[in-house]
Amino acid sequence: MxxxxxxxxxxxxxxxxxxxxxxxxxxxxxxxxxxxxxxxxxxxxxxxxxxxxxxxxxxxxxxxxxxxxxxxxxxxxxxxxxxxxxxxxxxxxxxxxxxxxxxxxxxxxxxxxxxxxxxxxxxxxxxxxxxxxRYSAMMLAIADAIRQGRLGELLEVEVRINLVTPWHLFPHLKPNPRVEIVSHSIHYLDTIRALIGNPQGVFARSFGHPSSELVDTRTSILLDYGDRLRVPLSINHHHDFGRRHQEASFRVEGTDGAAQAKLGVLLDYPAGEPDELWLAPRGGPWEQVALSGAWFPDAxxxxxxxxxxxxxxxxDVLATRVDDAWRTMALVEACYSAGNTPGTPIPQP
Missing domain, CATH: 3.40.50.720 (NAD(P)-binding Rossmann-like Domain)
Structure with a gap:
């Protein structure tokens, strides 16, 4: 490889x-x-x-x-x-x-x-x-695989977070009127921007949870990149039913290949598990990529x-310069604005 x-x-x-x-x-x-x-x-x-x-x-x-x-x-x-x-x-x-x-x-x-x-x-x-x-070993590797053309035309970028986050470690978030997207999912939004550029628009909504004092800790986002590239994010910080079906994954899939990363630090945070990165050409097989460092603290x-x-x-480039970071914040703002927009009414007989 x-x-x-x-x-x-x-x-x-x-x-x-x-x-x-x-x-x-x-x-x-x-x-x-x-x-x-x-x-x-x-x-x-x-x-x-x-x-x-x-x-x-x-x-x-x-x-x-x-x-x-x-x-x-x-x-x-x-x-x-x-x-x-x-x-x-x-x-x-x-x-x-x-x-x-x-x-x-x-x-x-x-x-x-x-x-x-x-x-x-x-x-x-x-x-x-x-x-x-976006500077982690796994995300830099995915970006390089995209640059090399190993995935072909990108068709899917999906983030799935379904686990337990110990929000009690972050008491300063309690008074904030916005929590989940601006404090957590912002990482994924910024990394997606780094990999595939800015979306045309966004559909999003955040939700609270009865076990949490925070205003929102669950989020669904669909980024609009046109009619060929699908980019959904499903974020649930309250899956407290054992490790078996907990997940912290970042998947990038194209016409010629796919990449799947495990964001290990989020599983049993802050102890975490090792990050993982897997790549496969169309038809397989999957091959694990040895990583030179972890998201925390190496990135x-x-x-x-x-x-x-x-x-x-x-x-030549300051990748996360403040004017580029402003665009990530603009995407965050659009997510919150979308969450305040009612869904399309269902036609009635």
Whole structure:
């Protein structure tokens, strides 16, 4: 089998990183990924100074900044892992022209995304958003298989999530008026955009669940790519009936071949299972592709590597730059708008 690209190239001269925000995602993904990549983390800042100091001690980070102003004076690339409601204010505090990676989502709605984009552009920031699933080994490999023509004309892209997500690990989501699409399915929407471009439109609806305090935790989406390419997403975070029929799959199928990925981290999150990728030509057989890394934490290396390489002139494209991320947020907004539209009435006798 011809080798498939699975990793983003590394910068030839990596710059130190300052991380703003020290929540669970930093401990579970950012810091492990950066250590594995050999990136230097020069310091941390969080309004909760005790939490920042504890995390710095655990990961041998040499400095905890006392304020955002002090952090902004560092000669570094900034990794903003704070809640999205704080992103715009943080961007205003960073030096003009800085290189910045923003944790997803890019705000909680399109208005916030627009404000973040405009602030980044006004301050001349080289800014991108940490939509890391598209940088995972399995998704980079699928993208490369598509580029090589191994799947032929694409006819199907389907995401199926049917499992139990421990929402209690994310208490900050409770007051949000939007949860599932903007906090979870946004990963799939962004990755689909990266693989096949922007849809023409969307049909979507999200649903709550009696066991959850969150406003919505289940979603059905159908992306409109015309009359040949079918792109459905079926998302259920409450399948609590044992492991046998739980599923976290991402399938891409064409006239000549198919790819099927297992998003292992979502099964028994956060412990997870190994990611898997399988490819088959038309008629089979299926062959498993050995993966060079997992979605968590390895895919978190890619967005930072791309940002640093782009800032240094080594990459021509900043894949998840804020104006491209805005388009993912626009798709999210369209999903919510579609969910507020009643279904077509059924003709009555």
């Amino acid at each position: 011809t080798a498939l690209r699975q990793q983003w190239p590394m910068p030839s001269a990596p710059r130190p990183i300052v991380i703003i925000g020290t929540g669970g995602i930093v401990a579970d993904a950012h810091l492990p990924a950066y250590r594995k990549a050999g990136f230097e983390v020069a310091g941390l800042f969080d309004l909760d100074q005790d939490r920042a100091r504890t995390l710095a001690a655990q990961w041998d980070v040499p400095h905890v900044f006392a304020s955002i102003k002090e952090a902004a004076r560092a000669d570094a690339v900034f990794d903003v892992a704070a809640p999205p409601v704080a992103h715009n204010a943080i961007l205003e505090a960073l030096p003009e022209g800085a290189a910045v990676l923003l944790q997803k989502p890019m705000g909680l709605d399109l208005a916030e995304a627009t404000a973040i984009r405009d602030t980044a552009q006004a301050r001349g920031l080289t800014a991108s958003v940490n939509f890391q699933l 978190f290396i890619g967005p930072m590597a791309n940002l640093q390489r782009f800032a240094a002139g080594e990459d």
